Amino acid sequence: MKILTGNDLKTGKVVWWDGSGWSLHVEDAVDAGEHADVILATETAACRVNGGYAVDAAAGADGRIRPAHIKDRIRAYGPTVRPDLTLKPADPEAGNWVI
Amino acid sequence: MYKYDQYDRAMVDARVEEFRDQTRRRIAGHLTDDQFKPLRLKNGLYLQLHAYMLRVAIPYGTLNSAQMHKLADISRRYDRGYGHFTTRQNIQYNWIKLEEAPDILAELATVEMHAIQTSGESVRNVSADQYAGAAADEIIDPRPWAEVIRQITTFMPEFSYLPRKFKIAVIASVEDRAALRWHDFAIRIVRNPNPENGAGEIGFECYAGGGMGRTPFIACKIRDFLPAGQIFSYLQAVLRVWNRHARRDNIHKQRMKILVHDLGEEEFRRQVEEEFQHFLTLGQDVPQAEYDRIAACFAPPPFETGLADEIDRSDPDFALWVDRQTVTHKAPGYAIVNISLKPIGGIPGDISAEQMDIVADLAAKYSFDEVRATHVQNLVLPHVRKQDLHAVWQALTGAGLADVNLDLVTDIIACPGLDYCSLANARSIPVAQKIAERFADIGKQQDIGELKVKISGCINACGHHHAAHIGILGVDRKGTENYQLLLGGSGAEDTSPARITGPGFDEAGVVDAVERAIERYRELREPGERFLDTYRRVGLDSFKEAIYG
Numbered sequence: 001m002k003i004l005t006g007n008d009l010k011t012g013k014v015v016w017w018d019g020s021g022w023s024l025h026v027e028d029a030v031d032a033g034e035h036a037d038v039i040l041a042t043e044t045a046a047c048r049v050n051g052g053y054a055v056d057a058a059a060g061a062d063g064r065i066r067p068a069h070i071k072d073r074i075r076a077y078g079p080t081v082r083p084d085l086t087l088k089p090a091d092p093e094a095g096n097w098v099i
Numbered sequence: 100m101y102k103y104d105q106y107d108r109a110m111v112d113a114r115v116e117e118f119r120d121q122t123r124r125r126i127a128g129h130l131t132d133d134q135f136k137p138l139r140l141k142n143g144l145y146l147q148l149h150a151y152m153l154r155v156a157i158p159y160g161t162l163n164s165a166q167m168h169k170l171a172d173i174s175r176r177y178d179r180g181y182g183h184f185t186t187r188q189n190i191q192y193n194w195i196k197l198e199e200a201p202d203i204l205a206e207l208a209t210v211e212m213h214a215i216q217t218s219g220e221s222v223r224n225v226s227a228d229q230y231a232g233a234a235a236d237e238i239i240d241p242r243p244w245a246e247v248i249r250q251i252t253t254f255m256p257e258f259s260y261l262p263r264k265f266k267i268a269v270i271a272s273v274e275d276r277a278a279l280r281w282h283d284f285a286i287r288i289v290r291n292p293n294p295e296n297g298a299g300e301i302g303f304e305c306y307a308g309g310g311m312g313r314t315p316f317i318a319c320k321i322r323d324f325l326p327a328g329q330i331f332s333y334l335q336a337v338l339r340v341w342n343r344h345a346r347r348d349n350i351h352k353q354r355m356k357i358l359v360h361d362l363g364e365e366e367f368r369r370q371v372e373e374e375f376q377h378f379l380t381l382g383q384d385v386p387q388a389e390y391d392r393i394a395a396c397f398a399p400p401p402f403e404t405g406l407a408d409e410i411d412r413s414d415p416d417f418a419l420w421v422d423r424q425t426v427t428h429k430a431p432g433y434a435i436v437n438i439s440l441k442p443i444g445g446i447p448g449d450i451s452a453e454q455m456d457i458v459a460d461l462a463a464k465y466s467f468d469e470v471r472a473t474h475v476q477n478l479v480l481p482h483v484r485k486q487d488l489h490a491v492w493q494a495l496t497g498a499g500l501a502d503v504n505l506d507l508v509t510d511i512i513a514c515p516g517l518d519y520c521s522l523a524n525a526r527s528i529p530v531a532q533k534i535a536e537r538f539a540d541i542g543k544q545q546d547i548g549e550l551k552v553k554i555s556g557c558i559n560a561c562g563h564h565h566a567a568h569i570g571i572l573g574v575d576r577k578g579t580e581n582y583q584l585l586l587g588g589s590g591a592e593d594t595s596p597a598r599i600t601g602p603g604f605d606e607a608g609v610v611d612a613v614e615r616a617i618e619r620y621r622e623l624r625e626p627g628e629r630f631l632d633t634y635r636r637v638g639l640d641s642f643k644e645a646i647y648g
C-alpha cells in the first residue's frame with residue numbers, strides 16, 4: 001500500500017495521512033492508493049503539510065502498518081538512540097519494530 | 100574573544116527580523132516551500148527526519164560562558180534539553196519548531212550569536228585550532244585572522260551565491276588539529292621564511308581544493324607565503340576562479356576540489372595569481388587599524404605569573420584524567436583541559452542543558468570565561484590553572500563529563516546518521532556506541548594508543564570517515580543498513596585519505612571487523628607505533644586478511 005507522510009509546517013513534527021487529516025501516529029495511516037498525488041498537492045497548497053511524499057508500506061501480522069524503508073520507520077518512531085524521546089518511550093518492543 | 104560593534108549588531112538584528120517576516124509569510128501561505136527553503140537554509144534551519152534542525156554558528160569554536168548558558172537555555176525552552184556539537188565546531192538542535200525559530204535567533208543575537216551561513220551554498224563557519232591562544236606550539240593566536248575571514252566572507256555579494264558550500268580552516272602551528280587539508284581553502288599562519296624579503300613577517304601558507312564527501316581530495320599548497328594583510332584580495336581571487344569555472348550543472352562536481360583537480364594544481368594556481376594581482380590594485384584589503392581592532396578582542400587573558408607547575412597526582416583517577424585530557428599550555432602554571440563528550444555508550448557530541456550550564460560555570464570560574472568546541476565533537480577549557488585542575492575534574496566527574504579517552508579508540512566522531520538526518524543511509528550513532536562498549540576498558544584503550552575512529556551515515560562524510568585511522572561509512576544496501584570499512588586516513592599534519600577495505604558489513608559485523616583490524620595492529624606493531632604507523636608500514640593487505648580471513 002501507499003501511505004502519505006510529511007512534516008507539520010509549524011512544528012516540523014512527522015505526520016501521516018489518516019484519510020481526512022494528518023496524524024502523528026503511523027498506525028492511523030491509510031492507503032492513499034491512486035489518490036496520493038492529488039492529496040499531496042491539495043494538502044501542500046493549503047500548508048497543512050510540508051515536504052509530503054508517498055511511501056510503500058504493508059500491514060504486519062499484527063495488523064500494524066509498517067513503512068517499507070527503515071528511514072520512514074525511524075521517522076515514525078523517533079531516534080533509536082533516544083527511546084525516551086520517541087512516541088512510544090514505554091514500549092520496549094517499539095525499537096524492534098523499527099529494525 | 101570578538102565583541103560585536105554597532106555594525107555587527109545591526110546586521111544580526113536586521114537578519115533576525117527579516118527571517119521573522121519570511122517565517123510569518125511561509126506560515127501564512129504566502130511563500131511556498133520551494134521559495135522558503137533557500138531562505139531558511141541561509142539561517143541554518145533544516146528540515147530533518149523528526150523536526151526542523153537549527154545549526155548555530157560557533158565561529159572558530161570559541162564560546163564564552165554567557166553564550167554557553169544561552170545555548171543551554173535554548174535547548175531547554177525550545178528543544179528537548181540537549182544539543183549536539185558538530186564536526187564544524189557548531190551546535191545543532193534537533194527538535195525545533197518553525198514558528199519558534201525567529202525567537203531563537205533573537206535569543207542568540209542577545210549573546211552575539213547567529214545561524215547565518217551555517218548551511219546553503221555559502222562560506223561556512225570558519226574553523227580553527229581549538230587550542231588557539233593557549234597552544235604552546237602556535238606562532239600567534241589564529242583567531243583574529245579567522246575572524247577577519249569570517250567578516251569578509253559574510254554577506255559579501257560575490258560569495259553569497261557560490262556554486263556549493265565552501266569551508267575554510269585556519270591554524271598557526273605545525274601540528275594540525277583542525278583537519279586543515281580537508282578544507283576547500285585553508286591557511287597555516289607562518290613567518291616569512293624568505294631572508295631577503297620581510298623575513299619574520301606574519302603570513303599564510305595557503306591550501307586549496309580539499310574536501311571529503313563523494314570524491315575526497317586533499318588540498319594542495321597553492322602558495323608558500325601570502326602576506327597576511329593581503330588575504331581579502333587572495334580569497335576573492337580564489338573564489339572568483341572557482342565561480343568562473345565551477346560545474347554548476349552537476350551537483351557532484353560543484354565543489355572547488357573538483358575544479359582544482361580538473362584544472363590541475365599549476366593552472367589553478369596561475370589563474371588565482373592572475374586574479375590576485377588584479378585585486379591587489381583595487382586596494383580593498385583589510386586596513387591595519389581594522390585588524391588591530393579585531394586582534395585587540397583576542398588579547399591574551401591576564402595570566403598569573405609565578406604559579407606552581409606541579410600537580411598533586413596522589414589520586415590515581417585524577418592522575419589518569421590529567422595525563423589523558425590535559426595538554427601543555429603556553430603559560431607556565433596553566434593547562435588546556437579537554438572535556439570528553441564521548442561517554443561509553445553515549446552519543447558522540449551530545450550534551451545536556453545541565454551539562455552545558457556546568458561547563459559554562461567552570462569556564463567562568465576557572466578558564467577566563469572561555470570554552471571551545473572541537474571538530475572532534477569535544478569541548479575545551481583553554482586556560483585552567485594547574486592548581487585548579489582537581490576542582491575542575493571533580494566538577495566534571497559530578498556532571499558525567501570526566502571520561503578519559505582523548506584520541507583513543509572510544510573518542511569516536513559520529514555524525515547524526517539515520518537517527519536524525521534526512522540524507523542518511525544508515526545509523527552512525529549505534530555503531531559508535533557498540534565500538535565504545537567493546538573497548539570500554541581504559542587499560543585496553545591505552546594499550547591500543549592513539550586511534551581515530553570516525554563514522555558517517557552517508558557519502559557526505561560529515562563524520563570525516565575519509566580522515567579516520569579507522570573509518571566507517573553507512574550505505575543503503577537494498578533498504579538495509581550496511582557499513583563499509585576504511586583504513587589509513589588522517590586529518591592531522593600527516594594527512595592521508597582512508598582506503599576501503601572491501602565488501603561491507605552489517606552493524607554487528609563492522610564492529611567485529613574493527614576489532615579484528617585492531618588485533619592485527621597489536622600483533623604487528625613495533626615499539627612506539629600508533630595504529631596508523633603500523634598500517635602505513637605493513638599496508639592494507641595484511642589488515643584485509645585479518646578482517647576478511
Ligand code: SF4
Binds near residue numbers: 556
Ligand atoms: S554524513 Fe550524511 S548522514 Fe551523516 S550527517 Fe552528514 S549528511 Fe547526514
